[in-house]
Amino acid sequence: MxxxxxxxxxxxxxxxxxxxxxxxxxxxxxxxxxxxxxxxxxxxxxxxxxxxxxxxxxxxxxxxxxxxxxxxxxxxxxxxxxxxxxxxxxxxxxxxxxxxxxxxxxxxxxxxxxxxxxxxxxxxxxxSPRVTRRMLEMFADDLPTDGTSPGPGGQDDPRLADLTAREHEIFAALGEGLSNAEIAERFVLSEATVKTHVGRVLGKLGLRDRVQAVVLAYETGVAKPAG
CATH class of the missing domain: 3.40.50.2300 (Response regulator)
Incomplete structure (x- = not known):
């Protein structure tokens, strides 16, 4: 090893x-x-x-x-x-x-x-993505509230344009901090299929892991702070 x-x-x-x-x-x-x-x-x-x-x-x-x-x-x-x-x-x-x-x-x-x-x-x-979501909500004042971000950002971020409709749904679910099992239940998919979708989403968006997906979802306005 x-x-x-x-x-x-x-x-x-x-x-x-x-x-x-x-x-x-x-x-x-x-x-x-x-x-x-x-x-x-x-x-x-x-x-x-x-x-x-x-x-x-x-x-x-x-x-x-x-x-x-x-x-x-x-x-x-x-x-x-x-x-x-x-x-x-x-x-x-x-x-x-x-x-x-x-x-x-x-x-x-x-x-x-x-x-x-x-x-x-x-x-x-x-x-965990859920802990990341809690952190983002705690520091929501540091995040854009109008769908824009410090970078290319917002719903118009060119990276999001490469996602299929299903992949955009998966990305939004990742932004909520959902696990593969929870995403599978929401969209009536197998966990194996969800895992494949998650991998494609991370690859297309150039993200290292699910935590980075949560951060990007907030920065682009795909995920919103609770309340």
Whole structure:
């Protein structure tokens, strides 16, 4: 088995040491490097090409949000897990919008840390779409309310034009945070068919995972905050 190659990024050496001890005890994990801020994280990521980056957000100089954007822009196959102190805070939210595949609390149990790393390395998200939806609703004031977005955005986003009618329905359901089973029940489809549709939607929209689909659905106005 090829181990998951992990880059640790945190401005506190003791935290990096703790994560290193947990990861190196696993046969399928390898810590390939460490960085103490966002700028050095980008340098290390370029040189080491890790599978997963554990990225702190609150660091001096280049913070983890900007570093996440830079790393993913240059290394689209790398996955980023945001490390945060508070559950559902604006930093975790910003990290997801920057392209991270999930977030973890710094006091997460070792088993949860390892499961999250394995999940994102396999191409899944480390935070549920429902949690992402809650975060988006909490910070709805930061999102457009008229169907526009900071980027190409809105219902006129050219990426959405490539979706078939069914795929647009699936995308909207993803924006609600629905699971494959729930989507299958809504549209009277098999879960295998839903899985195929979800894969096509993510591929056409250039998204890494379902969490990114929820974010895009809100940014384009396909999903609306509750209430």
């Amino acid at each position: 090829t181990p998951v190659r992990v880059l640790l990024v945190d401005d506190q050496a003791l935290i990096r040491m703790g994560f290193r001890m947990i990861l190196t005890a696993e046969d399928d994990m390898e810590v390939v490097g460490e960085a103490h801020d966002g700028a050095s994280a980008l340098v290390q990521a370029r040189a080491l090409r890790p599978d997963v980056v554990l990225m702190d957000v609150r660091m001096p100089g280049t913070d983890g949000i900007r570093a996440t954007e830079q790393v993913l822009a240059e290394l689209p196959d790398t996955r980023v897990l945001i490390l945060t102190t508070f559950d559902l805070d604006e930093y975790a939210f910003a990290g997801l919008r920057a392209g991270a595949s999930g977030f973890l609390l710094k006091d997460a149990r070792p088993a949860d840390l390892l499961a999250a790393i394995r999940s994102v390395a396999a191409g899944d998200a480390a935070v």
